[in-house]
Amino acid sequence: MVFLNGEFLPQKDAKISTLDRGFLFGDGVYEVIPVYNQNIFKLTEHLNRLDGSLRATKIKNPFTGNEYKNILTKLLKNNFAKNQTIYLQITRGVGESRSHNFKNLTPTIYIRVDELKIRNKNELVCGFKAIITKDIRWNNCYIKSTSLLTNVLYVEMAQANLVEEIILEKNGIITEGASSNVFILSKNTIKTPKINGEILAGITREMVIKSAIATNLEVKECDIKTSDLMDADEVWISSSTREVMPISQIGDKTFSSGGEVWQQVYNHFQTLKSE
């Protein structure tokens, strides 16, 4: 069962007009929210970020926090996996034709729930491969928009190169992963790119920072040159489905992974999931 514009219905019946601006223009925003043991994780933070994306794109937020909560609770009751992931998309709505005019439309709201498959600690310790490539995305990646073709092409690149993630650089500075935030560990200091309009303020990123501080690491949000990353002791990426994942190889260069520092941060991270 999914939610579409006020109705709960089977996925096979969830259809939208070809004139929906989400379909014609990628004119929408979304959130992905993890659910651990039927507990929606940081719902307020995710709804706040959603509201920020809607404001930036001038799409009206159709629901209050409580209305979202009621819909999500009903959807989650019909899904029995231990951990789940909520996908929530809002588009500007259905126009009368493929016109660029878009005033006063009724937003389209689509929500679905899937099982969240999280890799366990044993699967993470050995680390995963990545490659670095040029960040060619638009400049406003702080907006979580459905105009995601660049990301689709990065996923294709990752699959073709048999790597887990594509790490992006712009003018020699690391921005983020194609669907993750990036951290480096250098001499017991954790560094991660500072939040600006060009990267997403990851909610998992915040948890990793919190976990690193809790384990007495120094954390710096600062510019990271590509060369800093390649010279780092360790590289990690974070996202709601990957949590905090060690990167063991970038191109030909190998990195230490799953060491004591990472284990401490990972362990503390787990305790935050029941917050």
Place this chain on the structure above:
Amino acid sequence: MVFLNGEFLPQKDAKISTLDRGFLFGDGVYEVIPVYNQNIFKLTEHLNRLDGSLRATKIKNPFTGNEYKNILTKLLKNNFAKNQTIYLQITRGVGESRSHNFKNLTPTIYIRVDELKIRNKNELVCGFKAIITKDIRWNNCYIKSTSLLTNVLYVEMAQANLVEEIILEKNGIITEGASSNVFILSKNTIKTPKINGEILAGITREMVIKSAIATNLEVKECDIKTSDLMDADEVWISSSTREVMPISQIGDKTFSSGGEVWQQVYNHFQTLKSE
């Protein structure tokens, strides 16, 4: 009547799954093709450009040129406007869930026809307003992709500023308009940004170049600095719906519009429409 995945049906019945990757990821490409007096304009060129966009995004082209032609002919028979505009969109298709995996899907094809409203010469001569802003789009604008949120935001900016078009600059160099190509006239030479991966190879742009050459103007495809544009004698923009349109004001600066040189190019342009 519109065309959707092999069927001709009323627009109100043209529905797609919410799992269509065009809706979830802006994972599709499109073309807009003018039709003058029931004559499809430069169909081969448009289909070639479509094929280029499909290759760049690794989406399979579902039809041959003749198959497209047959579908378009049938659609056009049901529309009686003098001039028409074909909108043709292809997405990667419907996935099983919102997964980034996308191998071996069947592309979604949606085509609709609307009346093409072209401004006549009298409406054009006085010129239109524009403003210049930073080009924040992704780097591969040669692909005509449906991930168009940036363009939607530029349209909103144009409406808020009561201007016809937003002209884009990157690092002090003009790229193109939000939905047009840009030309300047300086001392009887026409200049337009040269085609590279960051701008669309407009088919109307080619016609304007051809018309300018036919009327004995020198044409240079080269970098145009923002200051060159502001110092130009005239500024024009081109697109299939605007043809060749004079810009009479950018910010506070006014420009001459509708003069003899523009009239010659405009007149020659009209003769190319029956090619």
